[in-house]
Amino acid sequence: MQSCTDLSLFLPFDFISPVIERRSLHKGTMPDLWQDAMDHAVTMARKAGEIVRDALQNDLKIMCKSSSVDLVTKTDQNVEQLIITSVKERFPEHSFIGEESVAAGEPCVLTENPTWIVDPVDGTTNFVHGYPFVAISIGFAVNKMLEFGVVYSCIEDKMYTARKGKGAFCNGQPLQVSDQKEINQSIIATEFGSNRDPDAVEKIFSSMRKILCLPVHGIRGVGSAAINMCLVASGCVEAYYEIGIHCWDVAAAAVIVSEAGGVLMDVEGGPMDLMSRRVLAANNNIIGERLVKEIEAFSAVRDDAPVNPIK
Structure with a gap:
């Protein structure tokens, strides 16, 4: 496991993120535009x-x-x-x-x-x-x-x-994500969010209960989507998921997770949609897909909806 104080070398990965293109195999062949x-x-x-x-x-x-x-x-x-x-x-x-x-x-x-x-x-x-x-x-x-x-x-x-x-x-x-492939030896991060609709709250608790009983080592959350995702990138936790976040909560950290070797997906599987307000960031597909089976998903108003109330 690596942390942000770990001096070991970064290891390449071959995951293709839905929002981040595959890295070039020939570094230096493209101008450093940004x-x-x-x-x-x-x-x-x-x-x-x-x-x-x-x-x-x-x-x-x-x-x-x-x-x-x-x-x-x-x-x-x-x-x-x-x-x-x-x-x-x-x-x-x-x-x-x-x-x-x-x-x-x-x-x-x-x-x-x-x-x-x-x-x-x-x-x-x-x-x-x-x-x-x-x-x-x-x-x-x-x-x-x-x-x-x-x-x-x-x-x-x-x-x-x-x-x-x-x-x-x-x-x-x-940074490098954890190499853990066993869900029962993993720590999972999530948050309750600000949605207090009873049906949504019930699904949030139900998902946590099912994940906790897999069992996993524990469920954590620091109250910041960006930091939770950076902890996945650091190898401190194996995955983070949440419904109700916004594109600005996860855009930066999505690059960090992917470049640390992690995967990004929707909570029901498939590619992560930046505007969907749903994310699952994991150290690998094995952990991510196992969590998909336990998460009780629900929809949130998209960030790019024509009328976009923040809730």
């Missing part, structure tokens, strides 16, 4: 992390979006505006999908144009309560394909990065 954008994303993530850490020392202005458990703070809005302004200044031709922008009424549409997909504070409820797992998540897509991902777990000071075809890293150390 490195400047990725470097800028890392810089912005660090600046955003400073804002989040500073805000934790002050009184937070807390607001609600779709319900009393779907929270947003002024810090979320300030961080997103910082990133939007910086991106527009440096890359004026690029598009932007951000959690708070969509909540304010901006369309959530992924086009072929270079697009930044940003969650300014992934784990807002954690942030509000001082629970130390909060991330800035910056994904980047071109031609509707994810190109790179940056996830900064700012309280831990862990910078997760990955570029298509170039591996995944935490603070510069290569």
Whole structure:
């Protein structure tokens, strides 16, 4: 098992992600078109992390979006505006999908144009309560394909990065998923989310009960989709699944999981659809497909639906 402090070498993989193309077998044959954008994303993530850490020392202005458990703070809005302004200044031709922008009424549409997909504070409820797992998540897509991902777990000071075809890293150390193939020796991550509809809650608990009784070593969750997925990439947990997340929660981490050798799929099997609000990230297909058999799936309003309420 590797962690972000592990110094062992990154191992290649041959999984073809539904949102990440197969890596080139001839590195260096294609121009490095997006490195400047990725470097800028890392810089912005660090600046955003400073804002989040500073805000934790002050009184937070807390607001609600779709319900009393779907929270947003002024810090979320300030961080997103910082990133939007910086991106527009440096890359004026690029598009932007951000959690708070969509909540304010901006369309959530992924086009072929270079697009930044940003969650300014992934784990807002954690942030509000001082629970130390909060991330800035910056994904980047071109031609509707994810190109790179940056996830900064700012309280831990862990910078997760990955570029298509170039591996995944935490603070510069290569990442590799767990090689575990036995479900009864696995740790699975998931979250309850903010959906309090009784039918959805029943299916969430039923899925967890069935998975726990397989049995598995345990079920965990840190309250951040991006960090949960990075823990899969780090080899700390074998899989993470959730229904009700958004594209900005998982876009960046999807690249990190895939480049660390993991797989991405829908909770009912088949390719992951970035806009479906459903994800299963696993260390391999054996673990992923075993979980598919136990998860009681339900639908969520797509992120790219014509009318897109955040709930």
